[in-house]
Amino acid sequence: MFVTVAGLLAVVAALAAGYYFAMRPETLRIAVGPANSDDIKVVQALTQAFTQTRGHIRLRPMQTDGAAASAQALADGKVDLAIIRGDLDVPKNAQAVATLRKNVAVLWVPPATKGKGRKAGPKITKIPQLAGRRIGVVGRTQANVNLLKIILRQYGVDPDKVEIVQFPAAEAVDAIRNQKADAYLAAGPVNSKITADAITASTHDGGTPTFLAIDSAEAIAQNHPMYEASEIPAGAFGGSPDKPDDEVKTISFSHHIVARKDLSESTVAAFTRQLFASRQALLAEFPLAAKIETPDTDKDAVIPVHPGAAAFVDGEEKSFFDRYSDFIWWGLMALSAMGSAGAWFAGYLKKDERSNNSTLRERLLDMIVAARCSDSAEELDRMQTEADTILRDTLRCFEHGAIEEGALTAFNIALGQFHNAVADRRAMLSSAPQNPQRAGAQLRATGTL
Structure with missing residues (x-):
């Protein structure tokens, strides 16, 4: 009887311990950067929301220098999640969990300057006319420079024949006001404040900037699957008159939340569920949360979806008993076997x-x-x-x-x-x-x- 009771208590304790470890909060490290970026703000807001709702998943932000550094941290196994750009090299161990936002490439030319004592060049209205010009790129990341080069090559412009200069986001407005370049490129959400401020800085002397349409966006998307053909809506950047005054064709790419491939399906499913539940609560105070979308679950997606995220999207997320029914069944079988063994042993002792x-x-x-x-x-x-x-x-x-x-x-x-x-x-x-x-x-x- 003592052996049987001891075995019963051991199995019950094992089941209780398994339930405790399965249901206790799990903290995931998420790489995001650079500092003071919109991505950092989104992740910080999600971290607070996860803590306040006392969900199963908690977040621990790990700040990096940018999307490329975040991707490397995930590849090295230093974090569980990361915010990466879809047009960068995606780590082999990364699988998509959600689309954080979609970004568009904005290419524009400021109006001609009057009274500056220098001869203005021919007006730029098309991308091929950028050959031999100086182009300013907003942001420090090399990914924006690579994006500009892809656009130039599509139109037969040799990037080596163009002078490219980068301006940190905090310095972009001053650089544009001081006419540091003939044209500018910015990449970010349609409602990005950084892009809007840069375009506003280009408006002077009563003139308005000229937006260069990327008419070959579909061809670029065919050659580079990480990009998509897109449009910038009329008036997206405000002002009077509207900027732009008509829809402008361009290309877009996404920022993704990715998880390590070996992260458990149940953990990623729980994170995805909490992510979209918290998104609704954050909309009022943090509009950027509205840009979070479910990942592409197609088999030919550029970044394969994590099975846990796919289970949430398809409504096939497993419950606690679905995940651990085999363990419970084997536990009951072990309990029965231990009871029989205990009875035999007790009988043997009384022989x-x-x-x-x-x-x-x-x-x-x-x-x-x-x-x-x-x-x-x-x-x-x-x-x-x-x-x-x-x-x-x-x-x-x-x-x-x-x-x-x-x-x-x-x-x-x-x-x-x-x-x-x-x-x-x-x-x-x-x-x-x-x-x-x-x-x-x-x-x-x-x-x-």
């Missing part, structure tokens, strides 16, 4: 006790025969004392479970026969003559012996 009780029962049967042949009351008293001892040992064995109720019933019958034999023999001895030889003869004559 000697049962054998000893069987010997005592045989002794009691022999004492019945001896009592009928006894010639003295002293001998009967001794056998009675021995029978009491046997009774005590038998009851102890029954309490320990060494013998069953059927064996106790058989012993009770034998004990009753012994008491009857002793009583009959005492009556015979008390009524017999004092001469033992004569008494023995009388007993033999009556057939008692």
